[in-house]
Amino acid sequence: MKPPALPENEVKRLNALRRYGVLDSEAELVFDEFVELVARTFEVPVALISFVDEGRQWFKSRYGISASETPREVSFCGHVVADGVPLIVEDTREDVRFLDNPLVTGGPKIRFYAGAPLLTPEGYVLGTFCVIDQRPRTLRAEQLETLQLFARQVMRTLELRRQRIAAETYRRLFAAAQTFAAIVAPTGEILESNPVWGQHLRFSVGEISLLGWGGLVHADDVAGVKTALERVKSGESTGFDVRMLKKGEGFLWVSWSASHDPAENVTYLVGHDITERVRAAEGAQQSHALLACISEAQSCLIEQRDPGTWFQLLLEGLLRATGSSYGFIGEVVEGEAGKPYLKCHALSDVAWDEASREVYRGAATTGIAFRNLDNLFGRVITTRSAVIANEPSSDHRRGGLPPGHPPLKAFLGLPLFMGDALVGLLGVANREGGYSEELVAFLEPFLATCGTIIQAFRTQELRASAEKALQQSEERLRAVVDAAGDAIIAFDKEGNIQRANPATTRLFGRELAELLKSQVGSLLIDPRSDLGMEFLKHARPDDGLIGAPVELVGVRSDGSRFPAEVSFNNVEVGSQHSLVAVVRDISERKRVERLKSEFVSSVSHELRTPLTAIRGALGLLDGGVAGELAEGPREMVRMALMSARRLTRLVDDILDIGKVERGTLNFELSQVDVCDVAARAIADMRAIHSTTSVAFVLDAPEPCWCITDPERVLQVLTNLLSNAQKFSPAASTIEVRVTKKSGFVVTAVTDHGPGIPSEFQGRVFERFAQADASDERHVSGTGLGLSIAKAIVDQLGGRLDFRCTEGGTTFEFELPIGSVNNEAKG
């Protein structure tokens, strides 16, 4: 026996078979009548309508046998299914395929078989319409055709029924679907709508067909729907999203999938509710807009752009995010008597006339102040909480709008906090559908940012004004530095020049660029060491070098030099330590000084010559060269002689002071016993003041040698003695004591005069200083003696000072025993 093969399209064939829903179905009269009719027509005992599935053939209708199915491998119909063509077996015993088939060898003992395929329109063979006999037979061609005709009839019936079932399924589906479904006429008329419409939109079927799209979609979408349907019809589109109105109020977002059926000339629509999704997307978009706006405002803050723009940006973002038509953002400022008011930094321009336009222009620059708080936004300030007014016209809290102001349909006012402090306020108006607590919650992060930004704005304003003040003061300082006639040079501790003012380029004849590459040591040198500014490296603020002006030499770019007075100062800027040199060209001053000094010198010299003659002449008279003088004339000549001597001393002193000033006081050093010098000084004093009753006493117990200039020491001693003598009462003594003291020779001149008035003590060594300047002139002197004495002792490396004791004054100077200051050589 040969079992039937499987057709190539077996899987699809089986699916097709299932679509008809015929397997294992109840017997049906229409098919039973077919088999009976065929059995009678062909005069065969058995006729069957057989469907072949995976493992069996199942008889939908059978005539002449009782079995409802047989296994597929023994079925004759399986062969028809496999080959797709009618099968006629005239005698099974003559056919090797079937002679040992159990249906042939056993019941129903088939000898003859003829089967016509049951073909679907797609060409799948689902089974057969077959006839069977227990004796061999033949089938004429027209008989086979008849059998095939019946087979086609069976399939047509099945096909019709399948379509009817499908239609019913769709209808049920249409009704039961949780999606919107509709069939629309080319005119846009809604031919059919499923109950979802009613459930979700609350319109009845009648209302739906009556209202049509025009009455069922959001007014803004009506035109869109028409266009979309046209596009679907022309095949350009397969769907559209639209807001479907709900009966009463509100709407749903519905996304429609559409297909046009050209045959029926209708459009099928299936739609589902995407309201949630749209809302979520809108929310996300709003959040995104809000975030974008916050981050932009923050970046403004970071980039320090004009603060006015921060608020404008925030307001724009706020209006977008809340769907409001206008609004404001302002700062809450404490006004007079602690009464807060609102200062708007950003305000939607809703100007309605020229006057209001002017006001809005003001907002852009300085902000507009609103002081009246008896209104909706004022309420936000006074209650420090959100104010929602969705029907402002009847709200008792409203304050009224100026005539011409756009109508207020809804208002939301929110306080802005920084910590606990109310720093600002924002207000938005006329959001469609009004404002809600949810929106307030949604705006939470935005509010925090606004608070921060207002705080930053305030800080910025403070900082800006501080910066401005600083800048002005810096500009003033810079102007002073730039205008200064003195060169001002800043340099680091290595001497590298960091900054220099214009006077520096002038003074040194060097370009700024060159200066900034130079060392301060190439500009200024110390003529005493010629080592440049080496010494500055070790300079400390407490060194004499820092602060007090020193005389140095400035070097111009061409190598020429000029005398410079320089003060050095330490400057700390931040952690940077700089030195600043203020350099003044003192060439002119030096020249004037030299002229003055030369003048003094030459005048003194010119004075000295006639003085010599005067003194000479008087001396000769006094000496009796011109004959003995009478006592009267002789006394007068003495007087003139004394004055001439004083004048000589004055001229000498002035010459010495000139030398001290010019630093040209010369010293000639040698081994000197200061006791000898003291003795000489006393002898000179005795000679000069031969008539005085004051006694000079020398106390010099041992020789006191030191290396010094004896003539200058003599000069010092003479000045001190002369000074002591002037203030000594009659018959008093002046003691001169010379002693040694650890490396120094100390010489003290003590008188027993009235002492130095305490108010004068600070000026003792000043030039032309005399204690009794305003008193009756008891004593006379040049007023230069002590000043010269101090200068000489200083330059000899010693120290001259005085002390007043009960009943006397002691001037004491010490001279170093070893070598004197190098500067004194010369």
Place this chain on the structure above:
Amino acid sequence: MSISKVLVVDDEPDLRTISRLSLERVGGWKTFLAGSGKEALEVAERELPDVILLDVMMPGMDGPTTLLEIRKRAALANIRVVFLTAKVQKHEVQAYVEMGASGVIPKPFDPMKLPSELRRLLGEEG
């Protein structure tokens, strides 16, 4: 060698007069006067004084130059010269002595003591 003739050289007439009075009346010497270095050379060559008192600062030929000129002339080579000057710094005195001066008398001088000072410098005490 005792002094009998002194030449005073000074550009200041008053000082020449003072000096002359001092040297003649107090010292008892014959005194000649010259107002400049140039005149001094003429007078010295003519009178051959024992001592020349020479002012340092003079217009034209100054004291030291005049001394050098004097030393150039054989006839005058042995005449002793004493400077009369306001410049009495030790190094200056040293320089004058090295040039051949016998000493320096500082200005202003006491005319009553000038002759004795001169004698002291020239080693002719008494």
